[in-house]
Amino acid sequence: MTVTAQTGAYRPAPPPKWRPLTDAAPLLPDERPHRVLGTGAELDPALMSELYTQLVKGRRYNQQATALTKQGRLAVYPSSTGQEACEVAAALVLEERDWLFPSYRDTLAAVARGLDPAQALTLLRGDWHSGYNPLECRIAPLSTPLATQLPHAVGLAHAARLRGDDVVALALVGDGGTSEGDFHEALNFAAVWQAPVVFLVQNNGFAISVPLAKQTAAPTLAHKAVGYGMPGRLVDGNDAAAVHEVLADAVARARRGGGPTLVEAVTYRMEAHTNADDATRYRVDAEVEAWRAHDPVALLESELTRRGLLDEDGIAAAREAAERMAADLRDGMNAEADLDPMSLFDHVYAEQTTQLREQAEQLRAELAAADEHDEHDAPDPHAQHGQEDGR
Structure with missing residues (x-):
């Protein structure tokens, strides 16, 4: 668009000569x-x-x-x-x-x-x-x-x-x-x-x-x-x-x-x-x-x-x-896959963010607690052996 000097009104500029950029x-x-x-x-x-x-x-x-x-x-x-x-x-x-x-x-x-x-x-x-x-x-x-x-x-x-x-x-x-x-x-x-x-x-x-x-x-x-x-x-x-x-x-x-x-x-x-x-x-x-x-x-x-x-x-x-x-x-x-839950945090970022490190520590603590729980609830083989001897 261009502006006329007398009136300040806009008028369309002449279009450029069109040509294709390439042969299709x-x-x-x-x-x-x-x-x-x-x-x-x-x-x-x-x-x-x-x-x-x-x-x-x-x-x-x-x-x-x-x-x-x-x-x-x-x-x-x-x-x-x-x-x-x-x-x-x-x-x-x-x-x-x-x-x-x-x-x-x-x-x-x-x-x-x-x-x-x-x-x-x-x-x-x-x-x-x-x-x-x-x-x-x-x-x-x-x-x-x-x-x-x-x-x-x-x-x-x-x-x-x-x-x-x-x-x-x-x-x-x-x-x-x-x-x-x-x-x-x-x-x-x-x-x-x-x-x-x-x-x-x-x-x-x-x-x-x-x-x-x-x-x-x-x-x-x-x-x-x-x-x-x-x-x-x-x-x-x-x-x-x-x-x-x-x-x-x-x-x-x-x-x-x-x-x-x-x-x-x-x-x-x-x-x-x-x-x-x-x-x-x-x-x-x-x-x-x-x-x-x-x-x-x-x-x-x-x-x-x-x-x-x-x-x-x-x-x-x-x-x-x-x-x-x-x-x-x-x-x-x-073959059954040997999965490590901690690998969830690998290869997310080249350097782990603070949030990821916190989440990893939280999961590590939960896994450790689960392991302790499993060990506590596991039956004592020696106690079982003694009971069998008592019978």
Whole structure:
């Protein structure tokens, strides 16, 4: 607005000549989900072998974790059956120095990255903290609140870039998480700061019981990238080779300073949201069976077998490795945890606050009093022996 000299009245200033800040065309996602399997594309035998082995182990991991929930060894388990290609590819595409930011459904991604399977389930068991040290494995704690891990991933990636560290953060989120404010904030600042972070949206069809059509009117979730000024990629989430290829491109782009990428992997949650969910109330069996024909494990096994890159011995070896992993997981989860109540005060702050120290002393006194009470009430074995002699 400007002020006229004669009257002092405001009048609109002439608008500046508008021009787009960037050409949006290169940011637009693929018209159809990118695929590799079944297209005749060249495959890396070593990579395909690793992908297949991890997919087979991942499927067995989901089965075993679900069984442990039914046995009461887990409080809850959100299965990733049907989404194993996304989980495994996300883990394998990262270098050791990179960081993985998982959601609560991404325990398999953490395991595929090298985390002990029992440790990955500790949080879902209701035990100590997140169950593992994030600094040791470069895996952030499993995030139960939707999408809160995304701003954390951006912050870490931005800090790494400021320090000159060659680090990329890969953050996983479900389609339901894209409706959260944290999703908007993370993508906005990642693009503004050109942070080396990759966002992988596993679009498995439902945010618990809410289908994607009731969450967004966007053509795809990948199209949302354009509004933030980053590329969007659309990939077949059940094609392990395609997911790995797209994520590898995005990670490489981020590492060389190209900024963030939003990848939408179109997949399907074969099981219920968790063991506490009844999926039959919001989807029909015919839909689930249609997706079973696009099973990620079967797709890769069929392709590699047809190309002569996998034989019966290879299939047997992968299944044996999966059974060993399942046995180790059972042993780990069946072992009773040795819990120390005083550990509640560990890792809350780098240096304990006065209030925490007071609370710790109060608990320590209560535990000591409880021990004294138990010792006082315990029967005297010598007195009991004397009574038996008297009889």
